[in-house]
Amino acid sequence: MANPKLSIGKRAPAFTLKDDQGERFRLTEHRGRWIVVFFCPAHTSNSCRTEAADFNKYLAEFKKAGAFLVGISNAPRKQLAAMRTESGLPFPMLSDGSSAVATGYGAFRDVKRGGLQYQTHVRCTFIIDPSGKIVSMWDNCRVKGHAERVHKTFLKALQEE
Numbered sequence: 001m002a003n004p005k006l007s008i009g010k011r012a013p014a015f016t017l018k019d020d021q022g023e024r025f026r027l028t029e030h031r032g033r034w035i036v037v038f039f040c041p042a043h044t045s046n047s048c049r050t051e052a053a054d055f056n057k058y059l060a061e062f063k064k065a066g067a068f069l070v071g072i073s074n075a076p077r078k079q080l081a082a083m084r085t086e087s088g089l090p091f092p093m094l095s096d097g098s099s100a101v102a103t104g105y106g107a108f109r110d111v112k113r114g115g116l117q118y119q120t121h122v123r124c125t126f127i128i129d130p131s132g133k134i135v136s137m138w139d140n141c142r143v144k145g146h147a148e149r150v151h152k153t154f155l156k157a158l159q160e161e
Helices: 046-057 059-064 076-089 099-104 146-160
Strands: 015-020 024-026 034-041 068-072 091-097 108-113 115-122 124-128 134-139
Touching: 015 076, 034 046, 034 146, 046 059, 046 068, 046 076, 046 146, 059 068, 059 146, 076 091, 099 108, 124 146, 134 146
Parallel strands: 034 068, 068 091
Antiparallel strands: 015 024, 015 091, 034 124, 108 115, 124 134
8 A cells, every 4th residue: 555645755744743752753954864764663663673773784875964853753752762771773664653644645544454444653764865855765665675675766766866
């Protein structure tokens, strides 16, 4: 299923959230630089911890290229802080307790599985260029190899710039 809210070439929806330390993160304050945003649907799950750790492997290369990496979860800040500490993550994890940002990005939505329809968080990642437009996105993706795919796509986008 394709993302119901966003597509490549659209402007990334602006948002302001607090990170796990209580610091405000405003997307628009980062215009002029590349941003990689990943939505982590269940911060306590092994898959979310694995995904965050996998992104951490590429953090130095993202930073070297001037990019900013940020994760978003519906978990409370205190739980995200514990996750960051336990996993040794140096990048911010933002708390979207109301799921408003996830909804705007299509990462919280209606899904149909096993004959049931319900709302849930799905794993989505976005690469946002310095002008604020989405240049690549992954929707409802699997963890294995995901961070590597995002990294390779990011490097390709830099070369095409």
